[in-house]
Amino acid sequence: KNEVEQSPQNLTAQEGEFITINCSYSVGISALHWLQQHPGGGIVSLFMLSSGKKKHGRLIATINIQEKHSSLHITASHPRDSAVYICAVGPNTDKLIFGTGTRLQVFP
Amino acid sequence: NAGVTQTPKFQVLKTGQSMTLQCAQDMNHEYMSWYRQDPGMGLRLIHYSVGAGITDQGEVPNGYNVSRSTTEDFPLRLLSAAPSQTSVYFCASKTGVYNYGYTFGSGTRLTVV
Numbered sequence: 078k079n080e081v082e083q084s085p086q087n088l089t090a091q092e093g094e095f096i097t098i099n100c101s102y103s104v105g106i107s108a109l110h111w112l113q114q115h116p117g118g119g120i121v122s123l124f125m126l127s128s129g130k131k132k133h134g135r136l137i138a139t140i141n142i143q144e145k146h147s148s149l150h151i152t153a154s155h156p157r158d159s160a161v162y163i164c165a166v167g168p169n170t171d172k173l174i175f176g177t178g179t180r181l182q183v184f185p
Numbered sequence: 186n187a188g189v190t191q192t193p194k195f196q197v198l199k200t201g202q203s204m205t206l207q208c209a210q211d212m213n214h215e216y217m218s219w220y221r222q223d224p225g226m227g228l229r230l231i232h233y234s235v236g237a238g239i240t241d242q243g244e245v246p247n248g249y250n251v252s253r254s255t256t257e258d259f260p261l262r263l264l265s266a267a268p269s270q271t272s273v274y275f276c277a278s279k280t281g282v283y284n285y286g287y288t289f290g291s292g293t294r295l296t297v298v
Contacts, residue, residue, distance in 0.1 A: 110287065112287075118273065118294075120275060120292075121289070122289070165227075171216070171241070175229070
């Protein structure tokens with residue numbers, strides 16, 4: 078069993094829909110990261126969180142440490158949000174364990 | 186401010202050849218790391234460094250060497266390339282301060298034939 082599981086693997090949405098991507102992990106962590114990988118391959122760090130909730134624009138990330146679960150929400154989705162979203166956890170501050178990603182396609 | 190710069194972007198090697206993937210950052214980040222990304226798998230940590238002169242192994246270090254002589258540069262060396270090292274390689278850095286995320290390079294697509 079992978080230490081970081083993401084669901085769904087693939088997600089298709091219409092523009093404007095509310096999107097939720099889930100991440101469950103089985104190891105103790107010091108922090109959880111959400112990353113976005115563009116169709117061209119570049120990777121951007123979206124959030125790093127160790128408790129509670131963070132918001133940046135239309136993106137919201139939450140984490141429940143007790144349940145070992147995090148969610149990434151996208152409000153009012155747009156075609157430019159189409160990307161692979163990757164969850165990664167850090168058992169310590171030096172190493173990350175990555176999920177396999179959720180591929181999101183948003184159609185106009 | 187260029188961030189993290191990786192070169193080359195694409196490379197084809199023959200089995201047994203050696204090469205160095207370059208990674209440089211201009212943000213004075215203490216931490217630098219190398220990952221490989223293979224289809225159907227998450228990124229996997231190869232080697233990392235918490236500062237100049239300090240390196241350590243990650244999850245998949247075999248076949249790769251690293252050194253960190255300066256804060257800015259963290260090259261990844263393949264001494265004798267194998268087809269199993271065909272992958273996309275990413276370099277990343279972050280400040281040592283706990284609450285900051287990672288900055289990734291644009292990646293190097295390596296094919297070993």
